[in-house]
Each structure stands twice: as structure tokens, then as C-alpha cells.
Amino acid sequence: MRKGLLKLATVATLALTTASFAQDKNYTVGVSIPAADHGWTSGVVFHANRVAESLMATHPGLNIIVKTSPDAASQANALQDLETQGIDALVILPSDPDPLVNSIKEIKSKGTFVAIVDRAPSVNDESVRDLYIAGNNYALGETAGNYIKATTPDAEVVVIRGLPIPIDQTRQDGFDKAIEGSNVKVLDRQFGNWNRDDAFKVMQDYLTKFPKIDVVWCQDDDMAVGVLQAIEQAGRTDIQYVVAGAGSKDMIKKVMDGDKMIPVDVLYPPAMVGTALEMTVAGLYAQVPMRGTFTVDATLITKENAAQYYFPDSPF
16 A cells, blocks of 8 residues: 555554465455446455455465456345355455345355445444444545635535435535534535536536635545536636545646645545455454454545555556
């Protein structure tokens, strides 16, 4: 993992370096993730394969099988296939967690180590998984709100939310708490469905409704692409900047280059699947404790630290 990307990666790396005595052991790890249906999940696929290749090069006896699935039904079938291959551990980012609970429990009941990434089922306890690694959705909104409050204390802000699901609400709660009691004013909130085309249309609506907008907060880097296009097409110069989130390479490059419209980004890294994989393998080889819940920081990416999070070869 890049320096500073995740503190957890350091833990896993240190554990792996102490495991030379176990290099002759053979293990099979299954990785089940959604197919690349949008930018963030394409990053998940990239980092899962990247880290898998690196770990197998380090451990000659290690076999990592990465399977992508377009929906929960296909992912359930993929889990059955992995189970028949005799996996020692499973790393899974569920496309839709609740419908997959029984399939995951079936694998875990065989004594298989299970790490769930990002999307937790309603019941997220030791009966379902050994390890849970996720981004901090509340902090994603909170970090954005704190930056806007500190940088533009009297800003008039339009908000583009994701989808009407709990993750979106958690991010919105963090943002609202951060600006509570400040002079930051929210003009409107609409859903952009974490989609650049939908966000483009929402931003067009905002530009028509409001003659003055200082800042745009949208929860996702994909949506920020549509927002920037709408602003450029409208020729609006009143908007000072856009704050988005995820840590896509395009947005991070804008931060690195000092783009005034994207001065910062908030990290919600698809690379967390790689962290889960590293920690899982460290547990197998080093036999160190790798159980529990670990939350990835929603780091504010600035011009000063952006290079640490930049993966130019990633599709996202």
C-alpha cells in the first residue's frame, strides 16, 4: 500500500515480514467482489488483483482466487464455487450484503476465516465474519463539512447526495453535524445517485435555480465529474470549489496540480479491499490476531499529501 494510505496496511506488512518460517505452507484465499459497474467498484477490482499478485509473489504456496459478480445472486453462486475449491479464507465485498448472509455463514461454519469489506449485513457479528474493514461514512461527510466551514465560513452550499440508503444518510449526518452552528447555509439537497450523468442534471437544476452558489458538496468523485461539466457549460464563475469523496485518480491529480475547483478530496479508498486481503494473509502465515472491526480514516487529501494516494494505473 502507498505510504500513508492505511495504517492497517503497516500492521499487515509487519506481520507478513515475520512469517518467513511459514513460507512452505499452502493456503487458498477466495476474494469475492462486485463487478466493475461504476468507478469505485472498478477501483476495487484493480486493487484486489494488484494486491493478490503481490502477495502470491511473496508467498509461493499461496493461491488467491479473485471472482467478480454483477449482482447478489451471481455472487452467491461464486461463493459456492469458491467453497468447493477448499478455501482457507474468504475476503468478500458484498454487492448486497443481507441476501448473502446465509452463503457467508455456510462458508464460515466450515472453519474458514471470513473478512467482510465495506458493506456490512444488518447482523454484523462474529457469527458472520471474523474481520470487518470499512470506510468511515460519517467522517466522509464530517471532513467535507469541516473543510467548507473552515475555508469558506459564510458559504452558500448546494448538496448532491448519493442514493436514499443508510450509507448516504450517514454521510449526510456527518456533514450536517460539522456545519451545525456555523454560517454555512445549505441551499438545496438532491440525489445524484452516485452517477455522473444524474449529478450533471442536478447541477444544471441548481445553476438555474440559484444565481449565486459558493460551494458544491457531492458525496462521490464520479458525481463531481458531472458537476464540473455542468459548471463549465454554464460559464458560471461564482462557484469557488467542489468537495467530493472517494479518492479517484482523476480527482487526486486535480488536487496535486492545484486545480482551484478541486482543492481537496475526501478519502474513501477502494484499496481497502487490498488491506483486508493483506491482513487476512498475514493472519494465515504469521498466526497473529487479525480479528475485529477496523475503520479506515476519511483522510482529507490536500496538495501536500495527494501523491501518497495517487495510483496512476488504476481505472479509478
